[in-house]
Amino acid sequence: MALERSDVEKVAHLARLKIEENDIPEYTRNLTSILELVNQMQAVDIEGTDPLAHPLDATQRLRHDEVTESDQREHFQQNAPAKEAGLFLVPKVIE
């Protein structure tokens, strides 16, 4: 299955990636070859095999429900380009 230029543009938009017009043909080729690899894997008989969510043969460790973090707002907000009244400020979000 070959990808179209519009597929690449859509994926780039969803990932908020800015891509150069000139690079689109190459991305299209590369992504198509990844899908071909996926197609190859689709052909494998997996009857009786459990789905794999993680490559490690391990399970999640849990933590106790305890508050261990203290307020570090000032520290964290040093990097923020804009802030006011303890809030991070971002370009207006219009619903």
Place this chain on the structure above:
Amino acid sequence: MEWEAVIGLEIHVQLATQSKIFSGASIAFGAEPNTQACAVDLGLPGILPVLNEKAVEMAVKFGLGVEAEIGMKSVFERKNYFYPDLPKGYQTTQNDLPIVGPGIIEVEPEEGKIRQIRIHHAHLEEDAGKSLHEDFHGMTGIDLNRAGTPLLEIVSEPDMRSAKEAIAYIKAIHSIVTYLGISDGNMAEGSMRCDANVSVRLKGEEKYGTRAEIKNINSFKFIEKAINHEIERQIELIEDGGKVVQETRLYDADKNETRSMRSKEEANDYRYFPCPDLLPVELDEAYIEHIRAEMPELPKQKKQRFIDELGLSSYDAGVLSATRPMAEYFEQVKERCGDAKLAANWVMGELSGQMNKDGVEIEQSPVSAAQLGDLIKRVMDDTINGKAAKQVFAALWSGEGASADEIIEAKGLKQVTDTGAIAAVVDEVLANNPQQVEQYQAAPEDKRGKMVGFFVGQVMKASKGTANPQMVNQLLKEKLG
């Protein structure tokens, strides 16, 4: 044409943990902006989420409470979208393998009408932060205190057929999560939020119509209004020859209408994939059995016990077991006074009446269960009569005394059961009303019953309400001949 609504609900329940689902930051309500947002919640580089064991336990409790299959292996996935209050660019949630599988819940939208609502699944996920759209020099303010708060999203099957059934279902979920103590259920603070999928079809039709999703409905009252409004909108649209489009609509409580949210251009292209930072969560039978053993009595079981052991009617048992605070209050009153039926009458009568009148919840009742239990005891041992008991209750409610005994003493409400004392008052009343006595004695037998009421009233008044009414009646009948 007769239309039928088809409703499915997604309820987000905020879990009552101390810390967040993947970090050690507090989830306490009402903190200063961003003072409870740690590096994990902010999505800073290099962070690693670690799952909160309490969130897992609470989800399993819910699953057991709705007789669901528990996901012995559940997986967290990333749901990708960009929004400023979601700093990582994805929400960590569950998709293919949720922690709670299909379950069922019984609801009673009308007395005697039981409906089974199927639960599709329930999954654990993190909440997003909050966007504040007030004007910050043309910018939007972001508070990430809520980011990472543990949520259990409960997804129903489209089994509800009216707004009323939807409300009954939400109330049943609310009741279960508060009984289990896994959420405070506080809708005003956003501890329970609801999205409704609504479609309509002609009655008898098998196929579902196209559905619209209504977001942002956060109180029992608004849920019913929003759903009813949406049902009407869709029926009108179809009858006018239009078509319902699948979309997300926002409920506006001020205008009582839903409107389209056009901004979701990439709707549902979330590109889920398993979160590489979190390993699969595996549970074993011993863990499930341990939690099962700790399960409290749930509303349905409590109702049944009230009927079987306390002899209450199905209706009374239903009302008294509907919420955990109500059930606890009632059981304390019952323990204190020892009579379940009297306790039920007082809680559902005087107490509920005053609560409705003053608009307070049972948790804020100025009359404690112990105070009410003691008051009922004084009725049971004939210290006061029913009329005086209501006065004592009113006095307790308005804070005029600390106990029923204190008020009975202070107001002189102690019932007079001394025959001699009552007889003296009766004689006095009869002597003061010779004309009425004459009329009574001249009246035919069948009219007398009503006329005796006048004398009873006079005696009660003269005794300031403290005479035992049965004894007054009896003495009057004897003396009037």
